[in-house]
Amino acid sequence: MSTFVLIPGAxxxxxxxxxxAAELRARGHTALAVELPSADESCGLAEYAGAVVQAAAGYPDPVLVAHSFSGFFAPLACARLRVRSVVLLGAMVxxxxxxxxxxxxxxxxxAAQRATGFDHEDPEELFYHGFSPELRAKARECERAQAGTPFDQPWPLDGWxxxxxRFVLFQEDRLFPAAFMRRLGRERLGLAAEETPGGHLAVLSHAHELAARILSE
Structure with missing residues (x-):
């Protein structure tokens, strides 16, 4: 059985x-979700990585599961942890x-997102398209204020x-469209993208399918 450290995006x-997490635990695995210091303007990429390290402390060989913006700081945690692997889900590289x-x-x-015809400033359509009213309410409960500090810091590593x-894209993602992500995986990681249903918040809407994808290695 594996330990999965689940890292949210911005x-x-x-x-x-x-x-x-419930899907992974039902299959006998350990799942730990990281709480990031998102609202703290004094925290940057190093502190976000520190939150990942703290969450994983005491668990041997965890798998880091990084969503969206956490593709910027999950790699920094790898320098401070002995991890088994990293799974990128709709993630920035x-x-x-x-x-x-x-x-x-x-x-x-x-340009890729503009070509989809959806406005970046409309989260209801960009992130929550296809959600039931109940799931949209759950998604809003998960939203947190996001400080700008980490967005202005250069990525400190020489390379991945x-x-x-593993590089997984969401097939209905309007923020990071599938064709864009396939290219990103090839150009920046030399990886072919794995694909799973759902939009950018498939971690909420398609947990069953996503658990199957993560456990398919």
Whole structure:
């Protein structure tokens, strides 16, 4: 059985992982969701990575499951933990010296998302399309204030850590469209993307399918 450390993206609390954590535990695994210092303007990428390390303390060879923005700091935690692997879920992949605010234009995400016809400022349609009213309410309960500090810090690594890594995209993701993510995985990690149903918040809406994908290795 494995230990999965579940790392949320920007502006979301640890409870966004509740459905997936339940699915993994039902299959006999350990699932730990990380609470990030999202609202604290004094915290940057190093502190976010520290929260991951703290959550994983005492668990041998965990698997880090990184959603969205956590692709920027989950790799930093790998330098401080002995991890079995990293699973990227609809995640940002940085290069040396890149600031998160630069990533959107550098990777072509801005153009790719614009081509979908959906406004980045409309979270209801961008993140929660296809959600039932009840699931939208649950998603809003998971939202947290997000400080800007980590978005202005350059990624401090020379390259992706030497850790087995999987790159999973969400097929209906309007923020990170599938074609864009396939290219991102190839260009920045040399990996073919695995695919699973759902939009950017599939961690809430498609937990059953996502658990099956994560456990399919």
């Amino acid at each position: 502006g979301y609390a640890a409870n966004c992982w509740d459905p997936l 940085p290069v040396a010296g890149e600031r998160p605010r630069q990533w959107w234009v550098n990777t072509g995400q801005v 850590p030497d850790v087995p890594t």
